[in-house]
Every structure is written in structure tokens, then in C-alpha cells.
């Protein structure tokens with residue numbers, strides 16, 4: 001079978017290997033069979049292994065859904081009665097967490113920072129000091145909307161000083177930028193299979209502190225399908241997901257995990273970094289500007305300003321690249337027009353060089369000035 005290889009520069013789902021794609025084609029199986037249950041048990045352990053978690057302290061709980069389901073589950077499941085959530089918000093994905101709190105009617109503080117700056121630790125500490133009822137603090141590791149890296153280890157240390165639980169949305173760093181769950185002071189992190197793992201969409205997982213999950217059995221139940229303890233408990237009792245798992249997606253994730261460990265944490269991260277570097281080189285050559293200071297970027301997402309050129313038309317440039325196998329993606333910054341180029345997936349620096357040949361052709365085709373121009 002020949003599958004056309006597309007280079008996805010959007011922030012997930014990512015380009016996958018053909019071996020991962022084809023791993024979905026398996027004999028029909030009922031997921032309640034021992035064979036499948038054994039595979040899931042191994043998968044849960046491997047997911048903890050990726051963030052170097054001690055198996056006696058940390059566990060992985062799988063869910064059927066896109067990455068947002070993890071944020072929903074952590075926030076609605078891990079808040080004790082009468083307590084409050086603090087969202088450290090410097091971008092679109094933390095804003096989503098705040099929105100989830102609002103939807104559930106959970107008491108929360110939305111501590112906002114500029115989207116192009118890291119959160120101020122002093123301000124975070126002040127809020128924690130003034131609000132002794134904060135039991136859960138949530139933020140995003142790599143704010144995928146802009147590509148800014150948040151100092152989670154430092155935030156986590158503060159959170160733990162004030163005896164709160166720290167949940168981190170690591171959806172766009174997990175299995176790419178190395179994470180050590182314990183050293184990074186994370187109680188719960190999360191991801192879905194289609195990003196760092198380079199597998200298929202539809203499978204998400206939360207990796208976190210088993211004791212805290214057990215404690216949460218007593219917390220208010222705010223959702224049935226999206227309750228962390230309920231799913232954890234069912235896994236522990238039966239080895240299975242509570243409800244029907246995405247069977248074929250799980251086979252692909254199994255293959256992707258094997259490929260992850262074969263490539264190796266450090267080698268994989270270096271590959272993503274070389275792709276990221278190639279993106280910067282290409283952008284610079286064409287005169288594009290990005291919005292986040294380079295030293296604050298997490299190494300995976302570049303948020304690029306639209307040029308000030310009357311001929312610039314993102315849709316047209318997108319379509320030109322798309323027809324040639326390269327997908328670029330709109331931005332997620334409310335105050336500026338941007339597009340994003342991401343270093344996720346089974347791609348290399350050479351793919352990025354090929355992409356910039358095509359992007360340059362697109363600019364020439366639509367009479368967009370090269371190097372691209374900015375009015376300020």
C-alpha cells in the first residue's frame with residue numbers, strides 16, 4: 001500500500017509513520033479479551049515511563065476523546081468541596097481551562113498574564129498566599145497558541161509550598177520535550193496520542209499521582225463520563241476502560257510507543273529541535289517575524305506574524321502549500337494575525353527545507369514581496 005506522505009506543520013494531529021498508520025489494520029477483537037487488556041496494562045505503564053514516573057507513585061488513566069477531555073477531567077474531578085482552582089493563564093489553552101471551570105460552575109481565579117510573557121512567580125505566590133482555599137493550580141507547559149514555554153518546575157514548587165495540587169497541560173510537550181513528573185513538581189500531566197507520540201487521534205491520557213486520585217474518590221462528582229476516579233477505579237478492578245475504548249487507535253498507539261522507545265527520548269527531542277531550528281532558518285531567510293522571544297520558545301511551535309503586504313492571503317498560501325503536501329495552520333492569538341508552524345510529528349529538517357521551497361513559490365505566485373515586509 002502506498003500512502004501519500006503529508007507534512008503536517010499544524011499543532012497536531014502530527015505526521016505519522018506508515019507503520020503506525022498500518023498498525024490500525026488488525027483482526028476484529030472485542031476489547032474485553034485478555035489479549036487487549038494485557039496490551040492496555042503495558043501501555044499505561046509505558047505512558048508513566050515516558051515522564052520517568054515511579055510506578056509505585058504514578059499511574060496513567062486512558063480516555064476516549066481529544067486532548068481537551070483531559071483538562072475537563074482533571075479540573076472537574078480533582079477539586080475538593082468548598083475549595084478553589086487557580087488558572088495561570090497566558091494563552092489560549094489555559095483560557096480553555098478557565099472556560100471549563102466556568103462551565104462546571106467551579107470557583108476559580110483566572111490569573112491572566114500577557115500572551116508573550118511567562119507568568120510572574122511573585123504574583124502567583126501572592127494569590128496563593130491570599131487565598132488559602134486554593135486546592136488546585138493549573139497551567140499549560142507549552143502554550144501551543146504562541147509556543148511560549150512556561151516555567152512549570154518553579155510554579156509547581158510554589159504550588160506545593162501552599163499544599164495545592166498542580167495539574168499541567170503537557171499536551172504539546174509530552175513525548176517530545178523531556179519531562180520528569182516528580183522533579184518537575186507535576187501532580188498530573190496529560191496528552192493525547194496524536195501529538196508527541198505521533199499516533200492517531202481519539203485517545204487521551206492523564207498521568208498522575210495515584211494517592212491523589214484515590215483521595216478524589218470523596219470529592220464531589222461533577223461528571224459521569226469524565227470522572228478521573230471512576231475510570232481509574234475501573235482500570236484497577238478490570239484492566240479495562242469503563243466504556244468502549246477506541247480499539248484500532250490503541251493498536252496504533254502501541255506501535256507508536258514502540259517507535260518512541262526505539263528512537264529514544266533524547267534523540268527524538270534533538271530531532272524536534274532540529275526541525276524547529278530549520279523552521280526558524282527558513283522564516284528568517286524569507287524575512288518573517290515571530291511573536292515570542294526566541295529564548296522563551298518551547299522549541300515546538302513558532303507563531304509567525306502576517307506580513308503587512310496587500311497581497312498576503314493566508315488562505316491562498318495555505319492552499320498552495322496544502323496541494324503540495326504541506327499543511328500550515330492559523331494562529332490563536334486574539335490581538336494579532338498570526339499563523340503557526342510546528343515541529344511535531346515524524347518529520348525532519350529536510351522536510352522543512354522542502355517546505356520552504358514551496359512556501360517561497362507560493363509567495364512568488366501571489367506577488368507577495370520577498371523578503372516579506374512589515375510596517376513596523
Ligand SMILES: *Cc1c(COP(=O)(O)O)cnc(C)c1O
Pocket residue numbers: 011012066067068069093140142143144169170171172192
Ligand atoms: C492540542 C492541545 C490540546 C487538546 O486539543 P484537542 O483539540 O482537544 O485535541 C490541549 N492543550 C494543549 C496545550 C494542546 O496543544
